[in-house]
Amino acid sequence: MPAIVQLTNAVKEYPLGKLVVKAVRGVDLSIERGEFTAISGPSGSGKTTLLNLIGCVDVPTSGTVQIDGQSTSALSDRQLTDLRLHKIGFIFQSFNLINVLDVYQNVEFPLLLQGELSASDRKKRVEEMVEKVGLTTQIKQRPNELSGGQRQRVAIARALVTRPAIVLADEPTANLDSATGKAIIDLMKDLNHKEHITFIFSTHDANVTSRAGRVVRVVDGLLAQAAEHA
Amino acid sequence: MNLGDQLRMLVVLAFRSLWAHQVKSAIIGFILVGGTFLVVLFGALLSSIEGSMSRSITSSMSGHYQVYDANAEDELALFPGFSFGSVDIGEIPDFAKVEKSLLQVDNVRAVVPMGITIGTVFGANEIDHVLESLRNAVRDGRSDDVKVLGERVRVIAQSIYGDMEARAAISSDPEKVARQRDALNLVLSEKFWDDFETDPLTALDFLDANVAPLAADGRLLYLRMIGTDPQQFKKEFEGFYLVDGEMIPEGQRGLLLSKRTYEKLIKNLCARDFDDVYHDVKLGTKLSEDTLLQEKVRRISRQYQRILFQLTPEDSAEVATKLREFRKTQNVPETEPDDIAAMVQWLLLVNDENIDENYKFFYDVIAPKMNLYEVPVGQEVILRGFTQSGYIKSVKVKVWGTYEFSGLESSDLAGAANVMDLVTWRELYGRMSDDQKAELDSIRETVGVQDVSREDAEAALFGGGGELEVAAVPDAPVFDEFAGANLKRGEEEAALNSFDPATLHQGLALNAAIILKDPSGEAKALTDLKAQIEKDQLGLQVVDWQKASGIVGGFLMTMRGVLYIAIFVIFLVALVIINNLMVMATLERTPEIGTMRAIGAQRWFVMGMFILEMLVLGLVSGVIGSIAAAAVVLWLGSTGIPAPADIAVIFFGGDRLYPVISAMDVIFGIGLIVFVSVLSTLYPAFVAARVAPVVAMQGKE
Amino acid sequence: MVLFTIAIRNLVQARRRSALLSLAIGLVTMLLVLMMALSAGINDNLVRSATIMSAGHINVAGFYKPTNAMSLAVVTDVGELRNIVEENTPNLDYTIDRMRGWGKLISDTGTVQTGFSGVDLADESHFLEVIQLAKESDYKDGGRDEIIGDPSQLAGGNTIMLFVNQARRLGVGVGDTLTIQTETVGGYTNTADVTVVAVARDVGLLSGFATYVPKQVLRDLYQLSPDTSGAVWVYLKDIEDADATMKHLRGVFEAKGYRLMDHEAVPFFMKFETVQGEDWTGQKIDITTWKDEVVMLTFVITAFDTVTVFLVSILVLIIAVGIMNSMWNAVRERTREIGTMRAIGMTRTRVLAMFLVEAFVLGLFATTVGATLGAATAFGLNALHINVPNDAVKAILLSDTLRMSVHVQSLFIAVGFLTLCTGLSALWPALRASRLSPVVALGHTE
Ligand SMILES: Nc1ncnc2c1ncn2[C@@H]1O[C@H](COP(=O)(O)OP(=O)(O)OP(=O)(O)O)[C@@H](O)[C@H]1O
């Protein structure tokens, strides 16, 4: 079985005026199904850029990105979007919920975009997911009526509701106090265990890194070491 | 498969987003509501105008369609435009054929023959009245009257003689003035009146030829004449109704003047202007505040002679006495001059206080003694027309009465049309039936003799060569004068005054009105008519009422054009502004869009979201704007909009427009606004769709 | 100036927003300029046709009543009248005098009703300059594509000059003979045969009712003596002086013992009836301006200006809303910046000024571009000589071709007015910005 994520010599450059910023400079990375991977590194080292490449929201300047054995370099925007919709879930640093929709609708949103489930199936799935993140009582509330931790739980529910192969999280705890952050990581880890969902998240919080199954360190756009363990 | 659910989500998103960005929505909504309001309001006003105009015009002169020569040089214009008279719309030589053919078309109820031409009338001169009376008195052998009337002729001649100085001052021909002076001298001499007793007819002719023109003070009136079948005209045009006098009897020659022409052109200037001032004051204008109206009052007062000239000496005396008494009741000091001229001037120089009483006095006491109208109802009038090639045609015809078109009573344009029988009209236009031509030829032979004797009139009087000018019309062909004016004084009059009604529909017409049985089937009728014309090779063109109404219809189209251009411009600018606002709003929502894109929303979804948002906003604004416009229209519909100018009376189909709003206006307004909203959001939606999913990851917010 | 620099930098920073706003403002400016140009064009058409065909800047005319009940629109002793005018008119350019007549013009194939202007070419040096002749093909199907005819032959003989519309209707060209038929009060009909010596290009609506013949032709038709004429047309150096000069001349003539008619703003042919009914004989002088003689046409300009005002107000309202909104956004976006500046020590007034200057700079830029484009479009349209197809539109434009007339003055008005509107719409957001307390502003996150 192929790796769920396979980066081969991935390079990402940003033109910045006359300069070219090399955010990722030739990364080879392979992540297996069911891994709970943390990407760590100092600010500006290229964590977000790496996640963008894995999440197919951005394409590498050179090198290839394979998701679930499928190369993304030849895909159109429409196909990439479809790939994201079906295979990848996102959890953002600043939650990025749709403010005008309530908890239920936010979670339901990707399912609607998929348009594959019947209304009743959808309802069941959404309610199940909301229950898993423990927000059943807040299901009719809008994001601005929730705390930061609760918002991130909604985001997690939204990311998982489509049963994606990979969930990406860019500094999911950066905007939360450490206790809440810990609870969020616990929840993610729990889901990783129970549902065998692959988690890849970036962070520069050592407490968070320590709970990862695998830590990938990025320094200056390169992988420093790939510490395999625990 | 789950498109319905996605759509529902889009709608929810649209409403919620609109609500979330209240200020932006309110601003754009405000522009859209305003836009709809304007479009619906002005659209409804214009449609209402079109509706009332169509009603009043189709039911007055045009019918549902008009047909005329397909190869006409000019366009048919039922209402006078900017050119005087001489429009050339071709001819329909054989109307009977056209009528027969067009009546075969299913929906056609009637085909009314018509022709428009300009006739001139000389307003009556005092001297003409006197000479006519004198002639009648001589004919009837009333010698007492002959004496009195003869005396009046002498008075008139005396007064003309007094003006000869002024005449000589501008004349290029002193000899002619001298001859005129001689003629007057002759009339003032005892010998003339002695001769009068022995040969009154010759003397009368001399007076006609030499004194009457000198005393001329009548006006030349240009009257627009519509020749038609009067009975049919009355029956088919619902707007037509009689005001004074009676309808032209079937098979009789005759003329019906429009009431507007009668009151505004033919009426004595003094009385007419007095009416105007009275009318204005009744409508609330204060004479003391309106300098233009004061000026008008002063001008009326200076016209007092127009009244005095019309009064016989006895009437004058009576009026003077009554005026003197009336003045006392009005607290005018006794010391004021009390000759009739001064008193009439005083009567006419009205102010806010006395206008009611003075106006009443004028109509109670003075008006009944005057010839208020130069061409009065019940009398005959000589009309002169010019054929296309400039020949003068004259016809004598009786004014049976006056008429109006309902709704268009106060329109000068609609009121310009005077209705006459087509048989007489053809003569005026210069076309006669074969029968008439033959008849005329035979008559001409019999009167030819008398004509010669007329030319010899001076010789008989002066016993010498005819040096004085008699021919008042140097070069113009004159034969038709006989056909019209002079002949009918004879016994043939009765015979010539009636005709077989069928002849109205045989022979020449210029255009014809098509009246439909069912006006709602207009579109089909038009194609049918065209097909029928084609089939029978009638060589006619069909135009609708709007086109047929000439410049008036043109103005309406121009108004519509201006409205559409204005709307276009307003929307163009609104488009740019809304576009601008929406782009800003889009930029603000970049993170949200990025998130949606990252978690799997396709570009079309994002675009759809924005377009739907504006669609909703456009619809809501459209409805609000339409309701506001409908409210205003309903309010205007109950109070009415007064016509601001004469031409507006035709547009409004009356003195006031009572606008109505139709579903079409609203649908058009809302449709347009929705279209514009969607159009204005295309670019912002495109910008939104281009937002890259990465922005979702770029932290912040 | 630093505010100025900041304003420009900010505008450039928010490039897209500025561009779109400029587009809207520019469009409206362009429209305003075009509407004003059209209105001025109509006005020019009116002035031009009126002062060529129906009147001088001022007319010294009048009525002569040979009898109490008769009125003729002639003045006697016209030489003396002209002397008086020439000696007493400030800023006089020149004077002419014209006979006036009204009647039929008859050819073999048609008849038109028209006015006749009796000219004396020896006396009117300007006449030949103003009149533009038409090509033969303009009025004759298959005619030559060149100008034929010689208006200088109007100097004498039985000659006539027509306009294109009449020549078409009558089906005649240069060299053909026509019959003039005039009717005088009392039913006389006098005729004269005349030869067409030239055909002039139409000058708006009024040219449907004007033809030119030598004065003597009209004198003969109306049998008037040589020292009579219709009216003295007075041309001033500046037409704007017409009203004042008319009043002045009235005084002059009154002082010299002439009898004057009260001033009434209607054309002379509408005065016949009134004069006829008045109780006097002999001569009275009537002094009017060109406007009085074409008063029934001025409504077009009024109507047009009303539409312009209405349209522009709506557009300004829309634009004001747009500007206000965009300034709101600018204020919100730059709240921190404002806070910083206030903290550093910028006064409220300067903050206010900063935003206002920004709006004014934007307004000035956009309106200037718009006005330039508008003027260019107007010139372009003029150069195209667009023919107006519709009679009603012709009536409204008072001409057969579209004519725009751009006055520098109106460009400044458009630019000034709309820049001011732009600035004022920014006032409220700018005031709000200046009221922000530095603490709140700095604490603002976004
Ligand atoms: N859109 C962009 N344009 C230009 N340069 C960029 C862009 N995005 C990122 N970079 C640059 O690429 C490098 C890597 O940035 P990245 O956001 O991936 O770092 P990071 O590890 O996520 O940092 P942080 O911990 O602060 O989030 C940085 O030097 C950054 O300046």
Ligand SMILES: [Mg+2]
């Ligand atoms: Mg980062």
